[in-house]
Amino acid sequence: MSTLIETxxxxxxxxxxxxxxxxxxxxGVNLDLGKGHTLGVVGESGCGKSTLARLMLGLIEPxxxxxxFNGEDLLKLDRAALRQRRREIQIVFQDPYASxxxxxxxxxxxxxxxxxxxxxxxxxxKVKMLDLLDLVGLDRNSAAKYPHEFSGGxxxxxxxxxxxxxxxxxxxxxxxxxxxxxxxxxxxxxxxLDLKKRLNLSYIFISHDLSxxxxxxxxxxxxxxxxxxxxxxxxxxxxxxxxPYTQALVSAIPKMDAEKKKQRIVxxxxxxxxxxxxxxxxxxxRCQHAxxxxxxxxxxxxxxxGRKVACHLY
Amino acid sequence: xxxxxxLSVQGLSVSFNTEQGRLRVVDDVSFGLGSGETLGLVGESGCGKSVTAQTIxRLLASPPSFVEGGRILFExxxxxxLAENHMQKVRGDRIGMVFQEPMTSLxxxxxxxxxxxESLSLHRGLNYSKAQPLVIDALRKVGIGNPERRLDxxxxxxxxxLRQRVMIAMAIVCGPKMLIADEPTTALDVxxxxxxxxxxxxxxxxxGLSILxxxxxxxxxxxxxxxxxxxxxxxxxxxxxxxxxxxxxxxPYTDGLIRSSPRRTEKGTRLFxxxxxxxxxxxxGRGCSFAERCxxxxxxxxxxxxxxxxxxxxxxxxxxxxx
Numbered sequence: 068m069s070t071l072i073e074t075x076x077x078x079x080x081x082x083x084x085x086x087x088x089x090x091x092x093x094x095g096v097n098l099d100l101g102k103g104h105t106l107g108v109v110g111e112s113g114c115g116k117s118t119l120a121r122l123m124l125g126l127i128e129p130x131x132x133x134x135x136f137n138g139e140d141l142l143k144l145d146r147a148a149l150r151q152r153r154r155e156i157q158i159v160f161q162d163p164y165a166s167x168x169x170x171x172x173x174x175x176x177x178x179x180x181x182x183x184x185x186x187x188x189x190x191x192x193k194v195k196m197l198d199l200l201d202l203v204g205l206d207r208n209s210a211a212k213y214p215h216e217f218s219g220g221x222x223x224x225x226x227x228x229x230x231x232x233x234x235x236x237x238x239x240x241x242x243x244x245x246x247x248x249x250x251x252x253x254x255x256x257x258x259x260l261d262l263k264k265r266l267n268l269s270y271i272f273i274s275h276d277l278s279x280x281x282x283x284x285x286x287x288x289x290x291x292x293x294x295x296x297x298x299x300x301x302x303x304x305x306x307x308x309x310x311p312y313t314q315a316l317v318s319a320i321p322k323m324d325a326e327k328k329k330q331r332i333v334x335x336x337x338x339x340x341x342x343x344x345x346x347x348x349x350x351x352x353r354c355q356h357a358x359x360x361x362x363x364x365x366x367x368x369x370x371x372x373g374r375k376v377a378c379h380l381y
Numbered sequence: 382x383x384x385x386x387x388l389s390v391q392g393l394s395v396s397f398n399t400e401q402g403r404l405r406v407v408d409d410v411s412f413g414l415g416s417g418e419t420l421g422l423v424g425e426s427g428c429g430k431s432v433t434a435q436t437i438x439r440l441l442a443s444p445p446s447f448v449e450g451g452r453i454l455f456e457x458x459x460x461x462x463l464a465e466n467h468m469q470k471v472r473g474d475r476i477g478m479v480f481q482e483p484m485t486s487l488x489x490x491x492x493x494x495x496x497x498x499e500s501l502s503l504h505r506g507l508n509y510s511k512a513q514p515l516v517i518d519a520l521r522k523v524g525i526g527n528p529e530r531r532l533d534x535x536x537x538x539x540x541x542x543l544r545q546r547v548m549i550a551m552a553i554v555c556g557p558k559m560l561i562a563d564e565p566t567t568a569l570d571v572x573x574x575x576x577x578x579x580x581x582x583x584x585x586x587x588x589g590l591s592i593l594x595x596x597x598x599x600x601x602x603x604x605x606x607x608x609x610x611x612x613x614x615x616x617x618x619x620x621x622x623x624x625x626x627x628x629x630x631x632x633p634y635t636d637g638l639i640r641s642s643p644r645r646t647e648k649g650t651r652l653f654x655x656x657x658x659x660x661x662x663x664x665x666g667r668g669c670s671f672a673e674r675c676x677x678x679x680x681x682x683x684x685x686x687x688x689x690x691x692x693x694x695x696x697x698x699x700x701x702x703x704x
Contacts, residue, residue: 107692111570112541218658219426249597251640251651260651275571282643282652302648319575321600323451323627323642333579337540 073099077132105270107284115293157230161242176209220251226238292349299374319380386413391488393451404662421606459672474504477552481564483544487536494532519550614670631697
C-alpha cells in the first residue's frame with residue numbers, strides 16, 4: 068500500500084484563556100493513511116480530533132511536526148503549490164445546516180470551488196455541476212434551489228457534491244452523519260462508500276459513533292486529550308480493545324442485541340479538561356487499572372498484540 | 382405492568398395551525414405507562430414523539446397547538462381538561478421533565494441551588510433556606526459530590542454531564558411519580574451518556590419512578606426499556622416488549638430502522654436503507670403514511686389507514702406485516 072498522507076510528530080499547542088498554561092490540542096501524533104483506505108479517528112469532545120483534521124487539511128499551522136501528502140511536506144510548499152494540494156484534500160462538515168451559505172443556490176455552492184480554481188469554461192462547469200448532482204443522488208432541478216429547501220440528508224449530499232467537485236484524493240469527513248436521523252444516516256454512509264469506490268478516494272472519518280467508524284474504516288485511531296492512545300486495524304482495535312479508555316468507549320455504546328449485552332464500564336468523572344492535563348498518563352485519574360508508574364510517566368505508543376497502544380499495562 | 386397504569390394516553394391527537402392550514406402532527410396515539418416502568422418512545426425527527434411529551438406536560442402554547450381529541454389520564458385525572466392552575470401543581474411536582482440540551486434549559490444567570498429550589502418554593506412554599514437541605518439531598522441523589530459547594534455555582538461552571546445531573550435533580554426534587562426524559566443523553570459524550578443512563582436506572586429503582594424515555598437511539602431503548610413504542614409520521618406503528626420487537630419486528634418501518642444500523646451489517650458493505658424521506662404533515666395521504674417508502678406495500682395500504690391492534694401486548698399498524 069502506498070501512503071497518501073502521513074503525520075510525523077504532529078502537535079498543535081494553544082495558550083489557554085488566561086494565558087498561563089499551554090493547551091496541547093494535538094500532541095505528537097503519528098498517523099498514516101494509504102491510498103484508497105479509510106482511517107477512522109474517534110474520541111470525545113475536546114480530544115483534539117477536529118484540530119487534527121484541520122492540521123491535515125493545512126487549514127492551521129502546527130506548532131511542530133510535519134504533514135506529508137504524497138511524500139511532500141505541506142508546510143514547506145509555496146503558495147501556488149499549496150493551492151494545488153488543497154484541491155486534492157477536501158472536507159465535509161458535521162452540520163449541513165451551518166456549513167452551506169443560505170444565500171447561495173445549489174448550483175453556485177457546487178460550482179464555487181470550480182470557479183475559484185478556474186476549472187473549465189462556464190458551460191463546462193455547468194455540465195460538471197449537473198454530473199455531480201447525479202453522482203450524489205440529487206435531482207437535477209435541485210440546482211436552482213436554496214439550502215433551506217432541503218432536508219438534512221439532502222443538504223449533506225450537497226456538501227459532499229461540493230467536496231468532490233475538484234476530484235480530490237482525500238476527503239476529511241468530520242462527523243458527517245452525526246446530525247442525521249438513523250434512516251438517513253445509512254443513505255449517506257452508502258453514498259460515501261459508493262463514491263470512495265467509484266472515484267478512488269481516501270477518507271479520514273472523524274466520529275464519536277464507534278459502530279459507524281467500525282463499518283467504514285480500515286484502521287482506527289483513538290484519541291484522548293490530544294494524543295493517540297490506541298491505533299491499528301479497525302476490527303482488531305474495536306473488537307478486542309487493549310487500552311482501558313478504548314475498552315470503556317466500546318462498552319459504553321448502547322447495543323440493540325440484548326443477548327450480547329455486556330457489563331458497561333462506566334468511567335468516573337468528567338471528560339478531562341485540555342487546559343489541565345494530569346501528569347503521567349493523561350487517562351490515569353479515570354482509569355480503574357492505574358498503577359504508580361501511570362501517575363509519573365507518559366506512556367509511549369508501542370506495539371502490542373498487533374496494534375499500537377499507549378498504556379503501561381502492555 | 383400493573384393493571385392500572387400511572388399514565389394512560391388515549392386516542393391523543395394534536396394539531397398545529399400553520400400558514401398551510403391546520404396540520405395534525407400527533408394522530409390517535411394511545412399508550413399506558415405503569416408504575417416503576419421505563420417506556421421507550423422512539424422515532425425520527427418530526428414523528429411526533431416530542432410533541433406527545435410536551436402535550437402530556439401541557440408545555441405547548443395553544444394556539445398554535447390544539448388537542449383535537451383524546452385523553453391523558455394521570456393519577457385519575459384528565460390532564461387535557463385540567464385548568465392551568467391545577468396543571469401547574471402536576472408539572473414539576475408529580476411529573477418531572479428532563480430535556481436534551483442542559484445548557485439551554487438552565488438559566489445561565491442563576492446559581493444552580495436557587496434554580497433547583499424554585500420548584501420547592503412553587504409547590505411546597507419553602508423559602509431558600511428551608512429548601513436548601515432538600516436541594517442538597519437531590520444533588521446527592523443524582524451523584525454530585527460536594528453538593529454544598531455546588532449550590533453557589535452557575536451552569537457555565539459545570540461540564541455537560543454535571544449540567545444534565547442538575548437538570549435531573551431539578552426534575553426529582555419534589556419527589557415526582559413520573560419522569561419524562563426527552564433525549565436526555567443525545568448531547569453528551571458516550572462515556573458521560575453511560576453515566577447518565579446508569580443514574581436514571583438507579584433513580585428508577587430507588588425512587589420507584591416511572592420513566593417515559595424519548596430517544597432516537599434504538600440501542601438506548603434496548604438497554605433501558607422493557608416496553609417500547611415506535612412512532613412514524615405522527616402515529617404509533619408498533620408497540621410492545623422491546624426484546625420481542627428487536628428480535629422480530631412486525632412493521633416494515635421498525636424493521637428498516639433496526640436493519641439500517643451498521644452493527645447488523647457486514648463491515649464495509651452497503652447498509653440497508655429506507656428509501657425516500659418522511660412525508661411532511663399535510664402530505665401524509667389517505668392510507669398508511671409509510672406506504673411510499675415501504676418494501677411490502679399493497680393496494681390497500683394507500684387507501685386505508687391500518688389500525689393498531691389494541692388487545693395484544695405486541696401491536697403493529699400494518700396491513701402486510703413481516704412474518
